[in-house]
Amino acid sequence: MSWTTPSDVVALLRKRWDAGAYLGRPWEPVAVPLRGPRPGELADRFGEAQDWVRRWEQVDLVRLERVRTGGRVIGTNEIPRRVWIDTFEGLCALLRVGPAARRFEHLLELTGRRFPALTGWVTAHPMKTLEAADDWERLLAVVRWIETCPPGLYLRQVDVPGVDTKFVERHRGILTELLELRVDPVDGVPRTDFAGRFRFRRKPDYVRFRMLDGSRIGGFGELTVRAEEFLAPPARRIFVLENEVTYLALPETPGAAAILGGGYGVGVLERMDWPAEVELVYWGDIDTHGFAILDRFRRRFPHVRSVLMDQDTLLAHRVHWMTEPKPTRQPLGALTAEESALYRDLISDVYGPAVRLEQERVRFSAVRRALGP
Missing domain, CATH: 3.40.1360.10 (Dna Topoisomerase Vi A Subunit; Chain: A, domain 2)
Incomplete structure (x- = not known):
């Protein structure tokens, strides 16, 4: 059967969630069109169509928008043509991502308190932020330390509790993006050269x-x-x-x-x-x-x-x-x-x-x- 199922809608919403579509921005109700039985299919597969409608009526957390359809054989019927998720809480419950959503809000609030200038990056990159959630406080501390340190040090000299050179290397990509919002990188030095870009000394040749x-x-x-x-x-x-x-x-x-x-x-x-x-x-x-x-x-x-x-x-x-x-x-x-x-x-x-x-x-x-x- 080619009609849209609840699992199809959940899969679509999950894909959008994983792409960061619903975090870090004002909430607006989400509508998802449904592919349901056409008038001709209602007559030929009426029992299947009834089962399809019942399945949707049993789904919590969504609002069904219906359309009238039918004909002389089976009369007029109302079938779902669109589902609405009206609240962010409903979306989180449907996708079972409530803990992740709450964690993101915590990270956003933490960033706002310690580094207001970086909240824009957080809201623009919610999934990157969540991926680094366990290390987020240390990442902010590293940004602060590099922002205020004198030039000409080795990365080994970054002095932040719980941070070593392997930590910096592991998070080099996200640190580069955050630091570029706080310091002026060296002109002409590629992003792949983290040390040179932010005025650290390179290992000598x-x-x-x-x-x-x-x-x-x-x-x-x-x-x-x-x-x-x-x-x-x-x-x-x-x-x-x-x-x-x-x-x-x-x-x-x-x-x-x-x-x-x-x-x-x-x-x-x-x-x-x-x-x-x-x-x-x-x-x-x-x-x-x-x-x-x-x-x-x-x-x-x-x-x-x-x-x-x-x-x-x-x-x-x-x-x-x-x-x-x-x-x-x-x-x-x-x-x-x-x-x-x-x-x-x-x-x-x-x-x-x-x-x-x-x-x-x-x-x-x-x-x-x-x-x-």
């Missing part, structure tokens, strides 16, 4: 490097330093690699140093100027992301030269091929003609599905030949 010519810096052949403190190492040639063990195993090379890139960690070097003054050699995996990193690096430093990222190296190590989990297909405009050809072959699966050769699988004799003087 580090650069790890080692000298390949046997020289020492302050007595050390290998150092890890903060990126902002990293000055050009005393070398005329810099190798940038992605794999740690390969980086550690590089042979001695006069006048050279090696930097561990660590995937897209070349972004740290992009912020520096001195790499433009030295010979830069990049070696990454032969896969689509390896070429994407090379492309990005070369856009910043056009003189970057790649090694062991060519077709000959790939074909010479067929036994070591693996499958790249999530290849990229982005256009790369800074590759050489040879690099571009190999990149196109990889994204076109010329050698097989998502072929990948990791740099640690390249024979070390090939490494010595490629990275030697």
